[in-house]
Amino acid sequence: xxxxxERLAQxxxxxxxxxxxxxxxxxxxxxxxxxxxxxxxxxxxxTVIAAKSGEREQIIYETADLWFHTLVMLAxxxxxxxxxxxxxxxxxxxxxxxxxxxxxxxxxxxxxxx
Amino acid sequence: xxxxxERLAQxxxxxxxxxxxxxxxxxxxxxxxxxxxxxxxxxxxxTVIAAKSGEREQIIYETADLWFHTLVMLAxxxxxxxxxxxxxxxxxxxxxxxxxxxxxxxxxxxxxxx
Amino acid sequence: xxxxxERLAQxxxxxxxxxxxxxxxxxxxxxxxxxxxxxxxxxxxxTVIAAKSGEREQIIYETADLWFHTLVMLAxxxxxxxxxxxxxxxxxxxxxxxxxxxxxxxxxxxxxxx
Amino acid sequence: xxxxxERLAQxxxxxxxxxxxxxxxxxxxxxxxxxxxxxxxxxxxxTVIAAKSGEREQIIYETADLWFHTLVMLAxxxxxxxxxxxxxxxxxxxxxxxxxxxxxxxxxxxxxxx
Numbered sequence: 521x522x523x524x525x526e527r528l529a530q531x532x533x534x535x536x537x538x539x540x541x542x543x544x545x546x547x548x549x550x551x552x553x554x555x556x557x558x559x560x561x562x563x564x565x566x567t568v569i570a571a572k573s574g575e576r577e578q579i580i581y582e583t584a585d586l587w588f589h590t591l592v593m594l595a596x597x598x599x600x601x602x603x604x605x606x607x608x609x610x611x612x613x614x615x616x617x618x619x620x621x622x623x624x625x626x627x628x629x630x631x632x633x634x
Numbered sequence: 635x636x637x638x639x640e641r642l643a644q645x646x647x648x649x650x651x652x653x654x655x656x657x658x659x660x661x662x663x664x665x666x667x668x669x670x671x672x673x674x675x676x677x678x679x680x681t682v683i684a685a686k687s688g689e690r691e692q693i694i695y696e697t698a699d700l701w702f703h704t705l706v707m708l709a710x711x712x713x714x715x716x717x718x719x720x721x722x723x724x725x726x727x728x729x730x731x732x733x734x735x736x737x738x739x740x741x742x743x744x745x746x747x748x
Numbered sequence: 749x750x751x752x753x754e755r756l757a758q759x760x761x762x763x764x765x766x767x768x769x770x771x772x773x774x775x776x777x778x779x780x781x782x783x784x785x786x787x788x789x790x791x792x793x794x795t796v797i798a799a800k801s802g803e804r805e806q807i808i809y810e811t812a813d814l815w816f817h818t819l820v821m822l823a824x825x826x827x828x829x830x831x832x833x834x835x836x837x838x839x840x841x842x843x844x845x846x847x848x849x850x851x852x853x854x855x856x857x858x859x860x861x862x
Numbered sequence: 863x864x865x866x867x868e869r870l871a872q873x874x875x876x877x878x879x880x881x882x883x884x885x886x887x888x889x890x891x892x893x894x895x896x897x898x899x900x901x902x903x904x905x906x907x908x909t910v911i912a913a914k915s916g917e918r919e920q921i922i923y924e925t926a927d928l929w930f931h932t933l934v935m936l937a938x939x940x941x942x943x944x945x946x947x948x949x950x951x952x953x954x955x956x957x958x959x960x961x962x963x964x965x966x967x968x969x970x971x972x973x974x975x976x
Contacts, residue, residue, distance in 0.1 A: 558793055560678065561678060561679070561789070561796075564674065573782070580713065584721040593697075597688065604698050605639070607695060679900055785914060788910060792906030792928075799898075815929070818928065832925045832929060836926050
């Protein structure tokens with residue numbers, strides 16, 4: 521269970537050059553960044569709707585879709601889930617997540633963004 | 635690194651009853667489900683905008699925010715990251731993620747939703 | 749041009765009971781509220797992506813999709829575009845839109861919501 | 863009522879160069895495109911959540927916010943609400959909206975995109 525995200529990232533790396541007719545990952549990469557981002561956004565909306573309904577199975581299913589498409593977006597951006605997990609470690613490992621997130625809705629980063 | 639999500643979920647469980655004045659998690663729980671879902675949706679939008687810009691640091695930061703607020707939503711729904719990771723394992727462990735996800739954009743679940 | 753939204757709302761009213769096989773509006777109503785909301789959210793994401801790209805034709809097209817699906821949502825909720833336009837009139841007719849919108853990102857209404 | 867959107871667009875044009883300290887429109891323009899798009903996306907999420915709740919006043923309020931921020935986005939992109947209304951006229955004036963929208967969820971434009 522522990523390294524599910526990493527193994528999933530490896531599968532995405534392996535399949536992104538596959539035949540789009542048989543691989544959904546290759547299909548997404550073939551469509552390009554805007555399509556991947558559209559799917560990521562759609563899955564977020566579906567997760568919100570599922571969570572608003574409060575149906576457990578649907579929440580799990582839609583969140584899995586959301587995380588999966590997030591991993592595809594990371595792969596397409598040349599990033600790995602570890603990059604995100606390290607950022608989370610950095611925040612809450614020093615108990616800093618609370619303060620940082622509290623600032624204007626998780627607004628600014630360290631080092632400062634933009 | 636491996637169990638970052640699980641440890642983060644534990645921290646969320648510990649803090650959800652804390653003082654909203656000092657804990658962002660408690661603040662979110664105090665605001666209730668709609669506020670948590672609004673934040674989840676906002677972070678998804680910000681992730682999409684960051685990924686469209688292609689700025690690595692910003693993508694990592696916004697994705698961390700997105701995953702964090704997803705974990706808060708799961709906790710608020712009485713769910714754990716393992717539930718989602720098991721769903722992902724179930725899909726790609728049997729190589730089934732490709733077929734399932736390909737069906738109308740990750741549309742139907744197993745057992746079938748709706 | 750002036751009453752495009754109202755005429756479109758009338759068309760939606762007329763078609764919502766039509767054959768879903770030939771009418772997209774009837775198709776949406778047949779699928780139900782969650783599907784309509786999912787479409788509304790998707791079109792918002794596509795509008796954001798189009799605007800981020802800065803391509804005029806695409807922005808116009810996606811915004812038209814967004815407004816159309818907003819009208820379908822309003823019809824499904826028993827509301828009319830006039831209800832929304834009157835709210836906008838109420839705000840900026842008294843120059844109040846600035847103050848209200850400025851409060852925490854357009855957060856609270858007058859009379860107060862929630 | 864008829865030309866509410868156009869008058870609102872004029873107000874936005876007038877205020878976009880105003881003092882960000884007193885004008886919310888000027889504040890948004892000062893923050894730039896990504897901030898405007900973030901707000902547009904947030905208001906879409908809030909509209910979805912309100913419509914899912916089924917509370918009429920909240921739906922009206924959030925849809926007004928969504929349309930307002932769409933108008934700000936259009937102004938920031940050098941576009942006018944007429945551009946969008948003409949696109950809608952073009953579609954349903956020739957009864958074309960049904961067919962076009964039905965194609966893969968309102969996917970392709972005329973002239974065809976992508």
